[in-house]
Amino acid sequence: MVNEKTAVRINKYLAQCGICSRRDADTLIERGTVTVNGTVALPGMKVTDEDEVKVNGKTVIERDRNVVLAYYKPVGVVCTQRDRHAKVKIQDNLKYPIRLTYAGRLDKDSEGLLLMTNDGDLIDAMMRGGNRHEKEYLVKVNKPLTDDAIEHMRNGVWLKELELKTRACEITRIGAQTMQMVLTQGVNRQIRRMCRAVGFEVKKIKRTRVMTVKLAELKPGEFRELTDEEKDELYKACALRS
Secondary structure (H helix, E strand, O other): OOOOOOOEEHHHHHHHOOOOOHHHHHHHHHHOOEEEOOEEOOOOOEEOOOOOEEEOOEEOOOOOOOOEEEEEEOOOOEOOOOOOOOOOEHHHHOOOOOOOEEOOOOOOOOEEEEEEEOOHHHHHHHHOHHHOOOEEEEEEEOOOOOHHHHHHHHHOOEEOOOOEEOOOOEEEEOOOOEEEEEEOOOOOOHHHHHHHHOOOOEEEEEEEEEOOEEOOOOOOOOEEEOOHHHHHHHHHHOOOOO
């Protein structure tokens, strides 16, 4: 039974959740694309936070609930909200009921794990370079890797164009031309610059882990919401929970 003290009209609820305006919500309801607890919504009906509201089959998430998604960014998708020249932006590829922002970008030619969230505190904690949060990558280069090149990158590479030396990092050889790299900083196009500095060109970059979250079985373009356990572990790693 609906609690009248906390219930709001369905069009207002959709507007509060950032789905659309009340007027547009009325149109969605009239079209029969809104459901409440599995039943087609009626104009003027009221809902509470305990009701499951869906639009076009997708569950509506409240603005004040912190959401964290693991998203597999495909090659060619651009991490931007504003570049009108980008052919495919994240919001074109990732369809979700509320606005989310990435925490740690991937360049257009790279693929793999992006964490998407509406929690500004989490984004801030993850983006602080001084926190040295780990990000793990599979990297393929254009020719067989040498021990000298790997050791050089492990110890830090001087990037002349940026006038800085990269932090020491973990590198494990996976194959003749493939390695696993674990970085703790976020220099622009860092892996490509590091490889170029020791005589190699990158052919493929795939991010497989961000801190405590793994890409796992996701395929390009897919996403999943983190479990409560995963969120708790991530927030603790960011010192946002005890």
